[in-house]
Amino acid sequence: MSINKISKKRLSVKQLQSKIDKFPRIKIAHTPTPLEEMPNLTKTLNGPKIWVKREDMTGLVYGGNKARHYEFEMPVIKNEGYDTIINIMDYHSNNARMTAAAANKTELKYILILKNAYNRKIQGNLLLDKILGSELHLLDEKQSINAHDYATKLKIKYEKEGHKVYLLEDHLFPKLVGMIGFVEAGIELKNQIKENQLNNIHIIGVAGRSLCGLIIASKNLGLDWKFTGVTVNYDMPLEGYIFRHNEDIQNLLDVPMTFYETDMKILDNYVGEGYGVMTSQVAEAIHLSAQTDAIICDPNYTGTVMAALIDQVRKKNFNKNETIIFLHTGGLPALFTFSEELASFSF
Numbered sequence: 001m002s003i004n005k006i007s008k009k010r011l012s013v014k015q016l017q018s019k020i021d022k023f024p025r026i027k028i029a030h031t032p033t034p035l036e037e038m039p040n041l042t043k044t045l046n047g048p049k050i051w052v053k054r055e056d057m058t059g060l061v062y063g064g065n066k067a068r069h070y071e072f073e074m075p076v077i078k079n080e081g082y083d084t085i086i087n088i089m090d091y092h093s094n095n096a097r098m099t100a101a102a103a104n105k106t107e108l109k110y111i112l113i114l115k116n117a118y119n120r121k122i123q124g125n126l127l128l129d130k131i132l133g134s135e136l137h138l139l140d141e142k143q144s145i146n147a148h149d150y151a152t153k154l155k156i157k158y159e160k161e162g163h164k165v166y167l168l169e170d171h172l173f174p175k176l177v178g179m180i181g182f183v184e185a186g187i188e189l190k191n192q193i194k195e196n197q198l199n200n201i202h203i204i205g206v207a208g209r210s211l212c213g214l215i216i217a218s219k220n221l222g223l224d225w226k227f228t229g230v231t232v233n234y235d236m237p238l239e240g241y242i243f244r245h246n247e248d249i250q251n252l253l254d255v256p257m258t259f260y261e262t263d264m265k266i267l268d269n270y271v272g273e274g275y276g277v278m279t280s281q282v283a284e285a286i287h288l289s290a291q292t293d294a295i296i297c298d299p300n301y302t303g304t305v306m307a308a309l310i311d312q313v314r315k316k317n318f319n320k321n322e323t324i325i326f327l328h329t330g331g332l333p334a335l336f337t338f339s340e341e342l343a344s345f346s347f
Protein backbone atom coordinates (compact mmCIF):
# COMPACT_ATOMS: atom_id res chain seq x y z
CA MET A 1 0.00 0.00 0.00
CA SER A 2 1.21 3.54 -0.67
CA ILE A 3 0.28 6.97 0.55
CA ASN A 4 -1.55 7.74 -2.65
CA LYS A 5 -4.72 8.71 -0.82
CA ILE A 6 -4.84 12.48 -0.69
CA SER A 7 -5.33 13.61 2.88
CA LYS A 8 -8.43 15.68 3.60
CA LYS A 9 -6.68 17.18 6.61
CA ARG A 10 -3.82 18.58 4.56
CA LEU A 11 -1.79 21.59 5.64
CA SER A 12 -0.46 24.37 3.47
CA VAL A 13 3.32 24.74 3.19
CA LYS A 14 3.06 27.81 5.41
CA GLN A 15 1.11 25.92 8.08
CA LEU A 16 3.56 22.99 8.04
CA GLN A 17 6.55 25.33 8.17
CA SER A 18 5.03 27.08 11.20
CA LYS A 19 4.91 23.71 13.01
CA ILE A 20 8.70 23.48 12.52
CA ASP A 21 9.42 27.12 13.29
CA LYS A 22 8.06 26.83 16.83
CA PHE A 23 11.17 24.85 17.90
CA PRO A 24 14.28 26.67 19.10
CA ARG A 25 16.95 26.35 16.44
CA ILE A 26 20.54 27.18 15.59
CA LYS A 27 21.79 27.40 12.05
CA ILE A 28 24.22 24.53 11.44
CA ALA A 29 23.21 22.84 8.17
CA HIS A 30 23.85 24.16 4.68
CA THR A 31 20.32 24.10 3.34
CA PRO A 32 18.46 23.89 1.03
CA THR A 33 20.49 21.00 -0.28
CA PRO A 34 20.53 20.51 -4.07
CA LEU A 35 18.28 18.15 -5.99
CA GLU A 36 20.36 16.89 -8.92
CA GLU A 37 19.71 14.70 -11.88
CA MET A 38 21.72 11.47 -12.36
CA PRO A 39 21.43 11.29 -16.17
CA ASN A 40 24.34 8.89 -16.70
CA LEU A 41 23.14 6.31 -14.20
CA THR A 42 19.66 6.65 -15.70
CA LYS A 43 21.12 5.97 -19.16
CA THR A 44 23.31 3.08 -17.97
CA LEU A 45 20.41 1.32 -16.28
CA ASN A 46 17.94 2.20 -19.04
CA GLY A 47 15.17 2.61 -16.50
CA PRO A 48 13.16 5.46 -15.00
CA LYS A 49 14.74 8.88 -14.41
CA ILE A 50 16.98 9.00 -11.33
CA TRP A 51 17.59 12.15 -9.27
CA VAL A 52 19.45 12.62 -6.00
CA LYS A 53 18.63 14.79 -2.98
CA ARG A 54 22.07 15.80 -1.72
CA GLU A 55 21.82 15.53 2.07
CA ASP A 56 25.51 14.63 1.87
CA MET A 57 26.11 18.35 1.26
CA THR A 58 24.78 19.70 4.56
CA GLY A 59 28.23 20.64 5.85
CA LEU A 60 29.13 19.96 9.51
CA VAL A 61 32.32 18.00 8.76
CA TYR A 62 31.59 16.29 5.43
CA GLY A 63 27.81 16.35 5.52
CA GLY A 64 24.96 14.02 6.25
CA ASN A 65 21.47 13.90 7.67
CA LYS A 66 22.49 14.69 11.27
CA ALA A 67 23.22 18.33 10.41
CA ARG A 68 19.49 19.06 10.13
CA HIS A 69 18.94 17.04 13.29
CA TYR A 70 21.37 19.05 15.42
CA GLU A 71 19.88 22.40 14.41
CA PHE A 72 17.00 21.47 16.74
CA GLU A 73 18.71 19.24 19.27
CA MET A 74 21.58 21.48 20.40
CA PRO A 75 19.35 24.36 21.58
CA VAL A 76 17.31 21.93 23.73
CA ILE A 77 20.46 20.51 25.32
CA LYS A 78 21.91 23.99 25.93
CA ASN A 79 18.63 25.50 27.19
CA GLU A 80 18.26 22.69 29.74
CA GLY A 81 21.67 23.58 31.13
CA TYR A 82 23.68 20.55 30.08
CA ASP A 83 27.41 21.11 29.54
CA THR A 84 28.43 17.58 28.51
CA ILE A 85 27.11 15.02 26.01
CA ILE A 86 27.78 11.29 26.14
CA ASN A 87 27.15 9.37 22.93
CA ILE A 88 27.41 5.60 22.41
CA MET A 89 28.00 4.61 18.79
CA ASP A 90 29.74 2.12 16.56
CA TYR A 91 33.43 2.67 15.69
CA HIS A 92 32.71 3.90 12.14
CA SER A 93 29.62 5.93 13.02
CA ASN A 94 28.69 9.07 11.09
CA ASN A 95 26.45 10.15 13.93
CA ALA A 96 29.49 10.04 16.28
CA ARG A 97 31.44 12.42 14.01
CA MET A 98 28.60 14.86 13.34
CA THR A 99 27.68 15.01 17.03
CA ALA A 100 31.32 15.84 17.79
CA ALA A 101 31.19 18.67 15.28
CA ALA A 102 27.88 20.02 16.61
CA ALA A 103 29.18 19.80 20.20
CA ASN A 104 32.26 21.86 19.28
CA LYS A 105 30.16 24.49 17.55
CA THR A 106 27.90 24.83 20.59
CA GLU A 107 30.75 24.60 23.16
CA LEU A 108 29.67 21.35 24.80
CA LYS A 109 32.09 18.75 26.15
CA TYR A 110 31.74 15.56 24.12
CA ILE A 111 32.41 12.07 25.44
CA LEU A 112 32.25 9.41 22.77
CA ILE A 113 31.98 5.74 23.62
CA LEU A 114 32.71 3.71 20.52
CA LYS A 115 31.71 0.07 20.37
CA ASN A 116 33.96 -2.52 18.72
CA ALA A 117 36.60 0.16 18.34
CA TYR A 118 39.57 -1.18 20.28
CA ASN A 119 42.66 -1.68 18.10
CA ARG A 120 40.94 -0.34 14.97
CA LYS A 121 42.86 1.63 12.40
CA ILE A 122 42.39 5.37 13.06
CA GLN A 123 40.71 6.23 9.79
CA GLY A 124 37.46 7.71 8.44
CA ASN A 125 34.99 8.89 11.07
CA LEU A 126 37.23 7.66 13.89
CA LEU A 127 40.07 9.89 12.69
CA LEU A 128 37.71 12.86 12.51
CA ASP A 129 36.34 12.10 16.00
CA LYS A 130 39.91 12.31 17.26
CA ILE A 131 40.76 15.50 15.37
CA LEU A 132 37.53 17.08 16.61
CA GLY A 133 38.81 16.48 20.16
CA SER A 134 36.18 14.03 21.42
CA GLU A 135 37.01 12.26 24.68
CA LEU A 136 37.26 8.82 23.15
CA HIS A 137 36.50 5.54 24.91
CA LEU A 138 37.33 2.74 22.50
CA LEU A 139 35.60 -0.40 23.73
CA ASP A 140 36.57 -3.93 22.79
CA GLU A 141 33.93 -6.48 21.77
CA LYS A 142 33.35 -7.73 25.33
CA GLN A 143 33.04 -4.23 26.80
CA SER A 144 30.72 -3.26 23.93
CA ILE A 145 28.03 -5.66 25.19
CA ASN A 146 27.62 -3.45 28.27
CA ALA A 147 28.30 -0.09 26.62
CA HIS A 148 25.32 1.53 28.30
CA ASP A 149 26.55 0.55 31.79
CA TYR A 150 29.96 1.91 30.86
CA ALA A 151 28.32 5.18 29.80
CA THR A 152 26.21 5.41 32.96
CA LYS A 153 29.33 5.00 35.14
CA LEU A 154 31.04 7.79 33.21
CA LYS A 155 27.96 10.00 33.58
CA ILE A 156 27.96 9.52 37.36
CA LYS A 157 31.70 10.29 37.50
CA TYR A 158 31.27 13.56 35.59
CA GLU A 159 28.20 14.54 37.59
CA LYS A 160 30.22 14.12 40.80
CA GLU A 161 32.69 16.59 39.31
CA GLY A 162 29.85 19.11 38.86
CA HIS A 163 28.91 18.60 35.20
CA LYS A 164 25.36 18.29 33.89
CA VAL A 165 25.55 15.31 31.55
CA TYR A 166 23.21 14.46 28.65
CA LEU A 167 23.45 10.76 27.84
CA LEU A 168 21.86 10.80 24.39
CA GLU A 169 20.57 7.24 24.51
CA ASP A 170 18.45 7.94 27.60
CA HIS A 171 16.33 10.68 26.01
CA LEU A 172 13.33 10.53 23.67
CA PHE A 173 14.00 13.80 21.84
CA PRO A 174 17.10 12.52 19.95
CA LYS A 175 14.97 9.66 18.61
CA LEU A 176 12.47 12.11 17.10
CA VAL A 177 14.40 15.23 16.25
CA GLY A 178 15.89 13.92 13.00
CA MET A 179 12.35 13.71 11.63
CA ILE A 180 11.66 17.40 12.28
CA GLY A 181 14.52 18.49 10.06
CA PHE A 182 13.36 16.15 7.33
CA VAL A 183 9.82 17.50 7.38
CA GLU A 184 11.51 20.73 6.35
CA ALA A 185 13.58 18.84 3.75
CA GLY A 186 10.22 17.62 2.40
CA ILE A 187 9.04 21.21 1.95
CA GLU A 188 12.31 21.98 0.13
CA LEU A 189 11.86 18.95 -2.06
CA LYS A 190 8.29 19.91 -2.96
CA ASN A 191 9.59 23.25 -4.31
CA GLN A 192 12.49 21.61 -6.17
CA ILE A 193 10.21 19.00 -7.73
CA LYS A 194 7.94 21.78 -8.96
CA GLU A 195 10.87 23.87 -10.32
CA ASN A 196 12.14 20.84 -12.24
CA GLN A 197 8.66 19.79 -13.38
CA LEU A 198 9.07 16.25 -12.08
CA ASN A 199 6.18 13.93 -11.46
CA ASN A 200 5.34 10.39 -10.26
CA ILE A 201 7.81 10.81 -7.43
CA HIS A 202 9.26 7.71 -5.77
CA ILE A 203 11.79 8.37 -3.00
CA ILE A 204 14.22 5.66 -1.91
CA GLY A 205 16.38 5.98 1.18
CA VAL A 206 17.50 4.28 4.37
CA ALA A 207 14.46 3.01 6.28
CA GLY A 208 14.97 5.52 9.07
CA ARG A 209 13.98 8.82 10.59
CA SER A 210 14.93 10.98 7.62
CA LEU A 211 12.62 9.06 5.31
CA CYS A 212 9.86 9.22 7.95
CA GLY A 213 10.24 13.01 8.09
CA LEU A 214 9.71 13.16 4.32
CA ILE A 215 6.65 10.91 4.66
CA ILE A 216 5.19 13.23 7.29
CA ALA A 217 5.75 16.21 4.98
CA SER A 218 4.25 14.40 2.01
CA LYS A 219 1.14 13.21 3.85
CA ASN A 220 0.42 16.48 5.62
CA LEU A 221 0.87 18.45 2.39
CA GLY A 222 -1.42 16.00 0.56
CA LEU A 223 1.24 14.89 -1.94
CA ASP A 224 1.24 11.56 -3.75
CA TRP A 225 4.91 10.65 -3.33
CA LYS A 226 5.77 6.97 -2.94
CA PHE A 227 8.51 5.71 -0.61
CA THR A 228 10.86 2.76 -0.47
CA GLY A 229 12.89 2.27 2.72
CA VAL A 230 15.99 0.08 2.66
CA THR A 231 17.00 -1.73 5.85
CA VAL A 232 20.72 -1.50 6.66
CA ASN A 233 20.93 -3.07 10.10
CA TYR A 234 19.28 -6.28 11.40
CA ASP A 235 20.18 -5.31 14.98
CA MET A 236 17.87 -2.30 14.95
CA PRO A 237 14.38 -3.61 14.16
CA LEU A 238 12.31 -0.89 12.50
CA GLU A 239 9.49 -1.17 15.04
CA GLY A 240 11.67 0.10 17.90
CA TYR A 241 13.75 2.41 15.71
CA ILE A 242 11.00 4.34 13.94
CA PHE A 243 7.47 2.92 13.91
CA ARG A 244 7.07 2.96 17.70
CA HIS A 245 7.61 6.72 17.58
CA ASN A 246 5.01 7.69 14.99
CA GLU A 247 2.62 9.16 17.56
CA ASP A 248 5.43 10.77 19.59
CA ILE A 249 6.50 12.78 16.55
CA GLN A 250 2.91 13.56 15.57
CA ASN A 251 2.27 14.97 19.05
CA LEU A 252 5.57 16.84 19.15
CA LEU A 253 4.95 18.48 15.79
CA ASP A 254 1.19 18.78 16.32
CA VAL A 255 0.34 17.70 12.77
CA PRO A 256 -2.81 15.88 11.56
CA MET A 257 -0.99 12.98 9.88
CA THR A 258 1.87 10.70 10.86
CA PHE A 259 3.62 7.77 9.16
CA TYR A 260 2.85 4.06 9.28
CA GLU A 261 4.66 0.94 8.14
CA THR A 262 2.30 0.79 5.16
CA ASP A 263 3.54 4.16 3.91
CA MET A 264 6.83 2.69 2.69
CA LYS A 265 7.78 -0.40 0.79
CA ILE A 266 10.48 -1.97 2.95
CA LEU A 267 13.39 -3.78 1.30
CA ASP A 268 15.35 -5.82 3.81
CA ASN A 269 17.31 -8.11 1.54
CA TYR A 270 20.35 -5.88 0.88
CA VAL A 271 22.01 -6.01 4.33
CA GLY A 272 24.15 -9.07 3.63
CA GLU A 273 26.01 -10.40 6.65
CA GLY A 274 25.06 -7.42 8.78
CA TYR A 275 25.61 -3.76 9.53
CA GLY A 276 29.18 -2.67 8.90
CA VAL A 277 30.03 -5.58 6.60
CA MET A 278 30.10 -4.37 2.99
CA THR A 279 28.60 -6.70 0.39
CA SER A 280 29.99 -6.97 -3.15
CA GLN A 281 26.65 -5.61 -4.39
CA VAL A 282 27.23 -2.46 -2.32
CA ALA A 283 30.84 -2.18 -3.56
CA GLU A 284 29.54 -2.40 -7.13
CA ALA A 285 26.89 0.27 -6.43
CA ILE A 286 29.53 2.61 -4.92
CA HIS A 287 31.64 2.27 -8.07
CA LEU A 288 28.72 2.59 -10.49
CA SER A 289 27.24 5.78 -9.01
CA ALA A 290 30.76 7.27 -8.79
CA GLN A 291 31.68 6.33 -12.37
CA THR A 292 28.41 7.55 -13.88
CA ASP A 293 27.36 10.76 -12.09
CA ALA A 294 30.26 11.18 -9.63
CA ILE A 295 28.01 10.56 -6.62
CA ILE A 296 29.96 8.94 -3.80
CA CYS A 297 28.03 6.61 -1.51
CA ASP A 298 29.17 5.08 1.75
CA PRO A 299 29.54 1.33 2.51
CA ASN A 300 26.98 1.14 5.34
CA TYR A 301 23.98 3.29 4.49
CA THR A 302 23.77 5.07 1.16
CA GLY A 303 25.73 2.37 -0.68
CA THR A 304 23.15 -0.17 0.48
CA VAL A 305 20.34 2.09 -0.74
CA MET A 306 22.13 2.60 -4.07
CA ALA A 307 22.60 -1.19 -4.40
CA ALA A 308 18.87 -1.65 -3.80
CA LEU A 309 17.99 1.10 -6.28
CA ILE A 310 20.18 -0.41 -9.01
CA ASP A 311 18.87 -3.92 -8.39
CA GLN A 312 15.24 -2.78 -8.34
CA VAL A 313 15.69 -0.86 -11.62
CA ARG A 314 17.37 -3.90 -13.21
CA LYS A 315 14.49 -6.08 -12.05
CA LYS A 316 12.05 -3.50 -13.48
CA ASN A 317 10.36 -3.09 -10.10
CA PHE A 318 10.00 0.68 -10.57
CA ASN A 319 7.52 1.98 -13.12
CA LYS A 320 9.28 3.46 -16.15
CA ASN A 321 7.26 6.70 -15.78
CA GLU A 322 8.36 7.27 -12.18
CA THR A 323 11.01 9.77 -11.10
CA ILE A 324 13.19 8.01 -8.56
CA ILE A 325 14.74 10.29 -5.97
CA PHE A 326 17.69 8.77 -4.16
CA LEU A 327 17.87 10.27 -0.67
CA HIS A 328 21.63 10.63 -0.13
CA THR A 329 21.97 10.90 3.64
CA GLY A 330 25.77 11.24 3.71
CA GLY A 331 28.37 8.98 5.31
CA LEU A 332 31.37 9.92 3.17
CA PRO A 333 34.15 9.40 5.79
CA ALA A 334 33.06 5.77 6.33
CA LEU A 335 34.31 5.11 2.80
CA PHE A 336 37.91 5.43 4.01
CA THR A 337 37.37 2.84 6.74
CA PHE A 338 36.70 0.34 3.96
CA SER A 339 39.56 1.48 1.72
CA GLU A 340 41.16 -1.95 1.33
CA GLU A 341 37.95 -3.76 0.36
CA LEU A 342 37.00 -0.96 -2.05
CA ALA A 343 40.45 -0.65 -3.62
CA SER A 344 40.64 -4.39 -4.31
CA PHE A 345 37.17 -4.55 -5.81
CA SER A 346 37.31 -5.09 -9.56
CA PHE A 347 34.53 -3.52 -11.51
Ligand SMILES: Cc1ncc(COP(=O)(O)O)c(C=O)c1O
Pocket: 064, 065, 094, 095, 178, 206, 207, 208, 209, 210, 211, 298, 301, 302, 329, 330, 331
Ligand atom coordinates in the same frame (compact mmCIF):
# COMPACT_ATOMS: atom_id res chain seq x y z
C1 LIG B 1 24.70 8.05 6.21
C2 LIG B 1 23.50 7.73 7.05
N1 LIG B 1 22.31 7.59 6.42
C3 LIG B 1 21.20 7.31 7.11
C4 LIG B 1 21.22 7.12 8.47
C5 LIG B 1 19.94 6.82 9.17
O1 LIG B 1 19.58 7.91 9.94
P1 LIG B 1 18.09 8.32 10.22
O2 LIG B 1 17.40 7.16 10.85
O3 LIG B 1 18.22 9.49 11.14
O4 LIG B 1 17.48 8.67 8.91
C6 LIG B 1 22.43 7.24 9.17
C7 LIG B 1 22.49 7.04 10.63
O5 LIG B 1 23.43 7.32 11.30
C8 LIG B 1 23.59 7.57 8.44
O6 LIG B 1 24.79 7.72 9.04
